[in-house]
Amino acid sequence: MSKVAVIGVGQTKFGGRPDASIKEIAFEAFKEAVDDAQISVDDIQASIICSATHYDKQRTPAGVIAEYLGLNPQPTFNVEAVCASSGVGLRIGWSFISSGLHDVVAVVGFQKMTELSSAEVQEVMGRSGDVMWESPFGTTMPGYFALYARAHMQTYGTTPEQLAKVAVKNHYYATKNPKAMFQKEITLDEVLNSRMIASPLKRYDCCSNSDGAACLILAKEEFARKVTDNPVWVAGLGLASSPMTLTSRDTALNSFTCTAKAAKEAYHMAGVTPSDIDLAEVHDCFTITEIINYEDLGFCERGKGGSFAADGHTYLGGKIPVNIDGGLLAKGHPVGATGASQIRTLVKQLRGEAGETQVKDAKIGLAHNLGGIGMYCAVTILKA
Amino acid sequence: MSFGKFGKVSYVSETKLQKFEQDLEAGKIMGTRCKTCGKLYFPPRADCTCLKGNIEWVELTGNCRLLTYSTLFFAPASFRYEVPYMLAVAQFDEGPTVLAPLSKDITEDEVKSGMSLKLIPMELAGGRVIYELRKP
Numbered sequence: 001m002s003k004v005a006v007i008g009v010g011q012t013k014f015g016g017r018p019d020a021s022i023k024e025i026a027f028e029a030f031k032e033a034v035d036d037a038q039i040s041v042d043d044i045q046a047s048i049i050c051s052a053t054h055y056d057k058q059r060t061p062a063g064v065i066a067e068y069l070g071l072n073p074q075p076t077f078n079v080e081a082v083c084a085s086s087g088v089g090l091r092i093g094w095s096f097i098s099s100g101l102h103d104v105v106a107v108v109g110f111q112k113m114t115e116l117s118s119a120e121v122q123e124v125m126g127r128s129g130d131v132m133w134e135s136p137f138g139t140t141m142p143g144y145f146a147l148y149a150r151a152h153m154q155t156y157g158t159t160p161e162q163l164a165k166v167a168v169k170n171h172y173y174a175t176k177n178p179k180a181m182f183q184k185e186i187t188l189d190e191v192l193n194s195r196m197i198a199s200p201l202k203r204y205d206c207c208s209n210s211d212g213a214a215c216l217i218l219a220k221e222e223f224a225r226k227v228t229d230n231p232v233w234v235a236g237l238g239l240a241s242s243p244m245t246l247t248s249r250d251t252a253l254n255s256f257t258c259t260a261k262a263a264k265e266a267y268h269m270a271g272v273t274p275s276d277i278d279l280a281e282v283h284d285c286f287t288i289t290e291i292i293n294y295e296d297l298g299f300c301e302r303g304k305g306g307s308f309a310a311d312g313h314t315y316l317g318g319k320i321p322v323n324i325d326g327g328l329l330a331k332g333h334p335v336g337a338t339g340a341s342q343i344r345t346l347v348k349q350l351r352g353e354a355g356e357t358q359v360k361d362a363k364i365g366l367a368h369n370l371g372g373i374g375m376y377c378a379v380t381i382l383k384a
Numbered sequence: 385m386s387f388g389k390f391g392k393v394s395y396v397s398e399t400k401l402q403k404f405e406q407d408l409e410a411g412k413i414m415g416t417r418c419k420t421c422g423k424l425y426f427p428p429r430a431d432c433t434c435l436k437g438n439i440e441w442v443e444l445t446g447n448c449r450l451l452t453y454s455t456l457f458f459a460p461a462s463f464r465y466e467v468p469y470m471l472a473v474a475q476f477d478e479g480p481t482v483l484a485p486l487s488k489d490i491t492e493d494e495v496k497s498g499m500s501l502k503l504i505p506m507e508l509a510g511g512r513v514i515y516e517l518r519k520p
């Protein structure tokens with residue numbers, strides 16, 4: 001079985017892109033990744049196009065995107081796992097290569113959300129809950145995660161200030177990432193005084209609707225060693241699911257069981273433990289999610305996620321830097337692109353190309369990509 | 385019989401569980417139970433994951449305890465005129481849980497995890513039927 005490397009990464013700036021279509025933003029990320037890998041388009045033997053297709057006016061988007069990228073007649077298809085689409089796409093690309101089917105594969109994640117109003121987005125997103133028993137009552141993504149936030153606060157005493165500190169951190173790091181949507185620091189008071197969206201989650205506890213694309217070029221070991229001196233290896237993978245309905249989950253509603261399972265698999269495959277991770281990208285669609293992720297990924301004890309955030313352990317120089325590219329909260333969350341964007345950040349770090357936010361001697365990075373209301377989870381561990 | 389009247393907005397009209405809506409109109413909260421393995425389902429299911437199942441309808445008391453809740457100030461487009469509204473997850477005395485709106489009679493100051501509630505069938509204007517969580 002061949003080892004699989006990420007040999008090229010690319011990403012558009014996240015944020016509103018009223019000037020470009022889905023295939024054009026996909027192209028921007030793809031071109032950057034191909035140039036980064038220093039390969040030619042003809043080297044690519046398959047493309048995996050990842051998005052939450054319900055946002056797309058274009059049905060079956062892999063068709064137009066593969067054509068626009070010049071990737072016919074190679075195999076192409078769409079992968080949908082809502083916000084975890086490209087995290088799952090990476091796993092499929094890994095399987096293609098490690099099975100020997102293909103040598104080089106492009107994973108392209110994209111989303112254009114801002115053509116819809118936020119209320120329309122939540123109409124679509126609310127239907128990422130069970131449409132038979134939950135959406136008929138007006139569920140939204142902020143609403144679902146708010147139910148988790150309240151439960152976490154009730155059980156562990158997590159506070160609004162602890163949540164707010166996650167938003168402050170991630171907005172701070174976004175100012176150091178030219179590809180991030182928001183380029184302005186925010187204060188604790190601004191977060192705490194922002195308008196309520198779904199109690200206890202306020203505006204800055206929520207990610208924003210965003211447009212963007214990200215691309216990864218994966219290759220088998222032999223090819224990778226030919227084109228680059230610093231390949232980054234896919235060392236561990238985990239993928240798991242949880243029931244979609246909240247009513248079929250553990251009644252505590254303060255942890256995402258799919259994260260714990262996917263993480264266990266990925267740590268095992270990579271032969272590492274949480275304390276070996278030099279930096280992590282975790283799915284902070286809401287501030288509470290980042291806090292729960294710390295616990296589910298084993299970065300801190302169960303119930304201590306709030307103080308772990310508030311005590312600054314996840315800043316650069318802390319126990320484990322998390323989302324030092326701005327995270328979903330401030331980098332933006334164009335859902336299909338997020339998983340690939342997380343991998344891009346890790347690859348830059350593991351190659352030592354992260355500039356001002358470089359983690360010293362970063363060797364092992366972890367990406368955690370959660371889909372929908374925590375029903376799909378992909379965890380990926382990369383090694384320099 | 386249909387399922388198209390269930391909920392403030394409905395997205396599913398064809399199901400093996402159409403009787404649920406009819407019973408709700410008659411004031412009953414129904415779950416299902418597998419006669420083979422004994423598992424009780426709410427929301428009801430027509431099939432049991434044990435695959436050997438033989439499903440029967442069972443009436444629930446509606447008595448439950450609040451697990452968690454949120455007040456939504458930002459709604460999907462089709463719920464625009466409803467904000468703010470509260471959604472909650474509660475656990476029935478019989479074990480299963482439900483995600484449902486909290487009655488407008490309950491204020492955010494009064495809500496407490498663990499408080500006793502009752503899931504009550506309710507008819508809306510236009511003949512739609514829902515359930516909501518109220519003080520018992």
Ligand SMILES: CC(C)(COP(=O)(O)OP(=O)(O)OC[C@H]1O[C@@H](n2cnc3c(N)ncnc32)[C@H](O)[C@@H]1OP(=O)(O)O)[C@@H](O)C(=O)NCCC(=O)NCCS
Binds near residue numbers: 121335
């Ligand atoms: C929270 C939410 C409902 C707010 O939506 P909204 O009322 O339409 O408005 P926003 O707050 O996004 O935007 C208002 C303005 O503030 C700006 N803004 C929003 N967040 C900002 C931030 N963190 N920093 C700086 N500016 C910000 C926006 O750019 C926008 O500017 P404009 O008016 O010039 O266009 C919406 O962003 C949302 O639904 N977020 C969650 C998305 C989601 O569910 N994703 C999937 C997760 S699993």
Ligand SMILES: [Zn+2]
Binds near residue numbers: 422437
């Ligand atoms: Zn059974």
